[in-house]
Amino acid sequence: MQEEINLGITRDEALQLMKEYLKPGNLQKHSLATEAIMRRLAQKMGEDEDLWGIAGLLHDLDYEDTKDDMPRHTLRTEEILKGKGICNEVIEAIKGHNADNLGYERERTIDHALTCAECITGMIVATTLVYPDKKISSVKPKSIIKRMKQKEFARSVNRDFIRECEKIGITLEEFAELSLKAMQEIGNELGL
Numbered sequence: 758m759q760e761e762i763n764l765g766i767t768r769d770e771a772l773q774l775m776k777e778y779l780k781p782g783n784l785q786k787h788s789l790a791t792e793a794i795m796r797r798l799a800q801k802m803g804e805d806e807d808l809w810g811i812a813g814l815l816h817d818l819d820y821e822d823t824k825d826d827m828p829r830h831t832l833r834t835e836e837i838l839k840g841k842g843i844c845n846e847v848i849e850a851i852k853g854h855n856a857d858n859l860g861y862e863r864e865r866t867i868d869h870a871l872t873c874a875e876c877i878t879g880m881i882v883a884t885t886l887v888y889p890d891k892k893i894s895s896v897k898p899k900s901i902i903k904r905m906k907q908k909e910f911a912r913s914v915n916r917d918f919i920r921e922c923e924k925i926g927i928t929l930e931e932f933a934e935l936s937l938k939a940m941q942e943i944g945n946e947l948g949l
């Protein structure tokens with residue numbers, strides 16, 4: 758059996774914290790979407806669902822404060838979470854998704870997972886919005902892959918980061934399908 762990790766925070770507390778630091782709107786939705794994908798990925802990989810989910814929910818906690826200073830992104834979150842006694846695994850995973858700006862390479866499974874999960878949310882939202890009914894329930898996984906291959910579509914979404922799913926043994930097709938399902942489940946909360 759997998760060893761239980763004491764995260765130092767419950768899901769409800771993490772949700773409150775996220776809402777305290779991020780204004781209602783796209784960043785809150787992005788955080789919820791990332792959490793949903795991370796939970797599904799954890800299930801698939803036999804990993805700790807709460808650990809992966811909470812890392813997803815809190816990964817951009819400092820974004821409003823650090824968006825113009827990416828080398829500080831996630832380090833501010835580290836300070837906040839350390840001050841609340843939240844476990845290192847959550848903090849390290851969050852930093853891992855900004856490793857490029859922090860000057861190291863991602864190695865751990867959860868780091869790659871968080872990176873591809875948070876990135877694909879942007880592609881899924883953009884794909885949904887070009888569907889005639891703009892409903893996430895109408896979106897097909899194939900459309901996400903198709904749009905990903907169009908360089909000019911949602912240009913700011915980093916395709917290489919999405920492809921990090923392959924580093925944890927998940928094909929792009931599987932990953933798109935899993936992520937879409939995760940976001941469809943919370944479509945109402947995402948306003949999609």
Ligand SMILES: [Fe+2]
Nearest residue numbers: 787816817875
């Ligand atoms: Fe993010």
